[in-house]
Amino acid sequence: MNETTSLIRPRLAGIGLVIALIAGAGGYGIARLAGNPTNAPAAGQGNDAGRKVLYWYDPMVPLEHYDNPNTLSSMGMKTIPKYADEGGGNTPGVRIDSSTAQTLGLRTVAARRGELENGLTATGTIDFNQRDLAVVQARATGFVQRVYARAPGDIIGAGAPLADILVPEWAGAQAEFLAVRRAGDAALIQAARQRLVLLGMPSGTIAAVERSGRPYNVLTVSTPTEGVIKTLGVRAGMTVAAGQTLAEVNGLGTVWLNAAVPEAVAGPLRPGQTVRATLAAFPGETIAGRISAILPETQTDSRTLTVRIELPNRGGRLKPGMFATVSFGGNTQAALLVPSEALIRTGKRTLVMLALANGRYRPAEVRTGRESGDDTEILAGLNEGEKIVASGQFLIDSEASLSGVEARPIGALTPATAVKPAAPKALYETVGKIEQITATSVTLSHEPVPAIGWPAMTMTFQLGAPTLARGLKVGDRVRFGFDQPPAGPTVRRMTKVAGQ
Missing domain, CATH: 2.40.50.320 (Copper binding periplasmic protein CusF)
Structure with a gap:
């Protein structure tokens, strides 16, 4: 008994009712319709003359076999013949004549070679580009004399002042430096200047002391880059220590779009790949970017990977926290394709129903790959051009299971019939x-x-x-x-x- 049979067994009551209704209209199911349609002559007559009968059976109780057509099954139903050319011989499978196939609405398609587009779409949010972050620290210990009108979230330019800090330690060192300069000893002047550098005095302040000849004990802390103030930790009257962080400024020239991509479909993504993003804030507008990194950690609660995309931020329009939809399309690969509706998934394996010659049908095991639109990629188990049933395959599979027809295994394909590699794509x-x-x-x-x-x-x-x-x-x-x-x-x- 295969997996498909095990899936069908729990529904025997429902199937039995359907078969009974079909029987009332002139048959007992697919086997009845295929082997002895309502209007067909009895066994041994007309079209069935000359066909060898193996036994008689009731499709509702297929394991009960009888040696004459006049015997009723254990369910009180009239039996039908099982012919030797049904599901046996050199061509395994179940046989359904063309009129019955039309009645059942069977539709066949051929496995075809085509281009499978990467239609992956994910959602994400805009975040700051953490590589464009500047940290402003105190260069020396001192007291905050003045703060400028700044607050977290303010957008400022490069060199914008944040606070004035009085540094008492600089007073004595600068007085010594000025005294040495008046003495004219070059070696001592160099040593005094080096001491000012080690005390954290900027080179511009040292130059101002040399030009004016008077000390500068107040340091104005400025931002080294333009951007938005993320944190601000300086207030009037407070004491700061050398190396203390006073502010963090994040640039806005580029931003990150962190997209959550399910791990099951993230395999084909690569850094450098171009993507397109649309934002709810700018409907109808598409922004091009590229994948800068695929973070190495998977989110255990959602089973997603974070794909980091770098986007240009002209005019600072993209604000951290904005919602975006990301399309990773644009890459296509040649693949063997079948309609997704033709697949029979049992939970342990995937089957398709092969449409063979002379009205025969047989299940075949396949290994599937990616899906795009209405198509699914076939990695193994099927050849290009082979015909499969795309509609009504579940009914045939039920009959194949009841008749004991084994599915064609994936390994049955020979190298001569294996899928040929795709031709090189245009550049x-x-x-x-x-x-x-x-x-x-x-x-x-x-x-x-x-x-x-x-x-x-x-x-x-x-x-x-x-x-x-x-x-x-x-x-x-x-x-x-x-x-x-x-x-x-x-x-x-x-x-x-x-x-x-």
């Missing part, structure tokens, strides 16, 4: 300028690639062969062709644009 071509080049990669500022929806951008490509870089240098304009294998975009052809 995507555009023109770009070489920004950086190594033996294994090239960074190009390239024009748009309409075929895959890429805008103009600067990105790094792998080199398919080191010889592609021969005779080229930084600044050259080149025409290049590339593809997108799992390892990332790879240049396969590159030539210098004429006229340079």
